[in-house]
Amino acid sequence: MLRDCRPEQLKSWLPGAKVSSTERVGKFILLELKPGGSSSFVFYLTIHLGMTGQLLINPRDPGKHGRFVFEMRGREGEPICLQFRDMRKFGRLHLTVGTPAPRLALLGPDAWVGEWDAGYLARELCGRRASLKAFLLDQRHLSGIGNIYSDEILWWSRLCPLRSCGSLSSDEIVRLAQEIRRILGEGVRLLGCSISDFVDTQGSSGEFQKWLRVYGRQGKKCFRCGARLVRAVVSGRGTIYCPECQPKNASPE
DNA sequence: CCCAAGTCCTGGTTGC
């Protein structure tokens, strides 16, 4: 159970605590901690990187936008420093007792490795008026998809971001489900998308940005049909798509 | 001035 507690209370538990497990849930990083001594409860550090957050292990230099640092010891007693950097301050940390930050309970299944299928997607899409783009960004349906991957997924699925959820045929839903898993898998295989800030815990950049088909390519030619890619703002987010092979009208097929 | 990887909050709209 989640218990209310004051920051200074949590602070007093941290020294001597052990990281008992780590997990990723959607875009959240979760550390399970057990306090030192004989206490049996657990507490959690829930981390969200926001847009520009970085989590670094033993960084070579203090960096420019350090927000917090955890000093730890490894199994052999070697020092381990975990630093959180975040230029735009959109990242979040939550320290809670008993359960992770409450917002995690609201997340849909993990879009990449979660237990869901085209049937689940069909049920979630059914009857909704919102755009496909807004749907993919809404972490309550599937968790883990952001603005870059949603545009890429929709291009590969040949679906217009402006289409309404309820307008998809079952063939289109199956296609979308396949591309969600495939594109996120590619992103992970290529170690992420380093447009400007993203690095892994070792400070290394990913490679996915080299394989982008639409994101950041407004006005350039579609790799599939050669038409000019266009930009629209959909539910407040910049959205790039091909007006030719991602048509607004449902394709007759 | 424009734009940017995310989420929360507010206020308006839709439909039962």
Added chain:
DNA sequence: TGCAACCAGGACTTGG
């Protein structure tokens, strides 16, 4: 008409 669910857009923040 009432109400809840749904949905779009602004706020937040720093920098290129």
